[in-house]
Amino acid sequence: MRPIPAAAWIAATAATALLVTGCGSSDEAGAPHKAAAPKADGQDINARPVADLRQGGTLTMGIDQWITQYNINNVDGQQGDAQEIARTVLPDLFDSDARGAHHVNPDFLLSAKVTSTSPQVVEYRLNPKAKWSDGKSLSWHDFQAQWRALNGRDKRYEAADTSGYDQIAKVEQGADAHTVKVTFGSPYADWQRLFDPLYPAAYYDSPAAFLKSWSEKVPVSGNAFKVGKYDKTAQTVTLVPDPTWWGRKPKLDSIVFRVLDSAARTDAYLNKEIDYTTALLPEDYKRLVKAPDTDIRRGARWxxxxxxxxxxxxxxxxxxxxxxxxxxxxxxxxxxxxxxxxxxxxxxxxxxxxxxxxxxxxxxxxxxxxxxxxxxxxxxxxxxxxxxxxxxxxxxxxxxxxxxxxxxxxxxxxxxxxxxxxxxxxxxxxxxxxxxxxxxxxxxxxxxxxxxxxxxxxxxxxxxxxxxxxxxxxxxxxxxxxxxxxxxxxxxxxxxxxxxxxxxxxxxxxxxxxxxxxxxxxxxxxxxxxxRPQILAVRKGLANFGAEGLADVDYTKVGWLKK
Missing domain, CATH: 3.10.105.10 (Dipeptide-binding Protein; Domain 3)
Incomplete structure (x- = not known):
């Protein structure tokens, strides 16, 4: 549940991520061919080496509403678009692949593993280069503050989900300043979903900070992109590369999230105001499949x-x-x-x-x-x-x-x-x-x-x-x-x-x-x-983006192909 409310991940809405092997397109003039549902590990993202991408350019996407809460662990932050933006600008400790398997993100973690099963202990080794946008290093304090906010013991935090966190007995520093030791009071199988994304302790360590610091803004970020501009009048949020980023330099100059009613998105795509949209409904598909320089990318995400x-x-x-x-x-x-x-x-x-x-x-x-x-x-x-x-x-x-x-x-x-x-x-x-x-x-x-x-x-x-x-x-x-x-x-x-x-x-x-x-x-x-099947119209020159399947989007690899 990239938590559509979502959800997860909620969406009546448009939380965006995807799945699958491309299927043959239907006959435009006749009844559509019923392509079989794709396998769970399929993808259709126009996968290309980063070397094939040009430096620069903007990716513009439609979202359902103005984001009022960027704390996705609060109920009002559970809307899917808020989650997508939060995960793009905050530390993303684990990434899932097309099969739904989870792997440490080396930009933030050198390793993360269970070191004991009785009791269950998980040790996280943080990448020493990983820092918040205010210059502070990621640390065990961030993990501890997030656990205290989300374990359900202090009702004032109004956490959207306490599961997993409520089974943790303590969070403490490990062998050094870049190691975090998390001890569970009872076993928890999905421990990798916790602390992902990670929030900074300074903006999470009190109920007031938890509820108010993330209202309509991201006060501190910690990823390849940061928020460059909020424009409530134009209903857009613009992400730009963070110059202090220690990992692979993104190819895109900006990512723009623009509030658009679902019914307006086909016209917005055809007018080149956004770079992808759903082509699921027949009336939209029939127009979008004919659009120049357009790929129809298909999938069957969760x-x-x-x-x-x-x-x-x-x-x-x-x-x-x-x-x-x-x-x-x-x-x-x-x-x-x-x-x-x-x-x-x-x-x-x-x-x-x-x-x-x-x-x-x-x-x-x-x-x-x-x-x-x-x-x-x-x-x-x-x-x-x-x-x-x-x-x-x-x-x-x-x-x-x-x-x-x-x-x-x-x-x-x-x-x-x-x-x-x-x-x-x-x-x-x-x-x-x-x-x-x-x-x-x-x-x-x-x-x-x-x-x-x-x-x-x-x-x-x-x-x-x-x-x-x-x-x-x-x-x-x-x-x-x-x-x-x-x-x-x-x-x-x-x-x-x-x-x-x-x-x-x-x-x-x-x-x-x-x-x-x-x-x-x-x-x-x-x-x-x-x-719900996934059928997307995507600009043909956009690479490493589209029907992701169960995988996460790596926005440092998303970009426009060289001419």
Whole structure:
């Protein structure tokens, strides 16, 4: 989950990273050829040696909203674009490859390894050249401050995810000033996902610093790029190379992130205002595939589309109503409507943790996600909602059974189509759905992140560690929802996720995640719809960028080919 809210990694939005081997393009005039889904380790990034790239140039990308929080460990920083920018300007300790395997980034770490298993101890050897933009060296103090902010013991920090950090017993200096020793109180399999990215202690060591220092700005950076300019009027954030950078010099002169509604991006690309955009929707694909000097790069990243049900308020507090909604939604109908003109095979999704092209994937729905209007009606009857006949909302105690479905006004036509389909489907069983479009800049910060909805749909992306999804499914604590915006959970799920995160055998861990998923479906936490395919239009001369698969983007290698 490069945490689309995301997520992870959240996106209704546009967290960007990708996957796969290029497939043959479809016949422009006829129905698109349904290319098979790519393998999980495929890529299509126009991979080239850095020597083939010219020095200079700008990469311009569209993002969904103005970034209000660059602390991605705070709930408001979980939006995918914020995560992408943060990881580009802050120390990135580990990089994943196309298979999702993780490796130390030598610009920041000379090594990182488990030196003891009882207790589990991880030793990080920092690159002595690695420094913050204020001139201070990276140190164990940064690790300690991040652990204290994110271990959940001080609720004032309002951490988006405490998992993993809450299993650490202590963080201290190792053998020298460039060594960090992290001791766990209980084993944690995905220890490499912690402290990545790393934040500076000076802007993380108090709740006030954690919450306020990163509001609409990055006070201190520590990577090849830094923020050169924030332009709220133009709605752009511009990154430029940091002259104090100790690693490989970037090829690009700048990276510009520009706020653009999803519906405006095809025209922006064709007008050469941005350098890549999604070509997933048929109406966009048909225009973009004809654009001069354009590559269509395809993939199947860890990317799921779902509907979140809010069990924290209104009629959906009742499990029977949530289960009725789950049965009333025709997932196959939604998939078929979306995939009708796609040039890519659309995979149905019956698991919250694994994609269909991943090891560990199995159908965990147990019938709870079956389209069954009769079962939905029976559950609503049992919950006391009276049937008033076809086309009329059910009632109880004088109240109509009404749910709101919150949408971003900056979303795509496909997102609106999906909401209207759900509205029709739920109407068939007597649930009235009111569509509520809200400003794009408010969608996450004021609605999703606050649990201010009954139904909503966004994407979780890049959950290359299953434990990254823990905050999506654990029970909220007090006013902190973590990323469980619908507040649906149970002690059983919490226990299974905790056990899975501490299980170092991948097959055994997968079994535990899938056990938790059976319970997640039973509680009607969220309705998985499909694995979203990735089809991108990218400028032909742009190298080492595009469909990344499970890999991270190395922006020092991204650039424009020499003429």
């Amino acid at each position: 990317d799921e589309v779902h509907i979140t049900l809010n069990g924290g308020r209104g009629p959906l507090k009742d499990l029977r109503v949530r289960q009725a909604v789950q049965h009333a939604v025709d997932r196959k109908g939604i998939q078929e409507a979306f995939a009708k003109d796609l040039s890519f095979e659309l995979k149905p999704l019956n698991n919250h943790f694994f994609m269909p092209n991943q090891q560990g994937y199995t159908d965990t729905t147990d019938g709870y996600a079956d389209f069954d209007a009769a079962a939905a009606a029976k559950l609503l009857d049992a919950a006391g909602w009276q049937d008033n006949g076809a086309g009329k909302p059910r009632t109880k105690g004088g109240e109509r059974l009404t749910l709101d479905y919150v949408l971003s006004a900056g979303g795509t036509a496909a997102q609106t189509d999906q909401a209207e389909l759900v509205q029709q489907q739920l109407g068939q069983v007597g649930i009235k759905v009111e569509l509520k479009k809200v400003p794009a800049n408010d969608y996450f910060n004021q609605f999703v992140n606050r649990g201010n909805f009954d139904l909503t749909s966004f994407r979780n992306v890049d959950a290359v560690y299953q434990s990254m999804l823990t905050p999506v499914f654990v029970r909220p604590k007090g006013g902190n929802l973590f990323q469980n915006f619908g507040s649906v959970g149970s002690p059983k799920i919490d226990t299974l996720l905790h056990r899975a995160a501490g299980t170092t055998d991948p097959a055994a861990a997968a079994r535990l995640y899938n056990q938790a998923d059976h319970e997640i479906w039973r509680l009607a936490h969220s309705i998985e719809l499909y694995q």
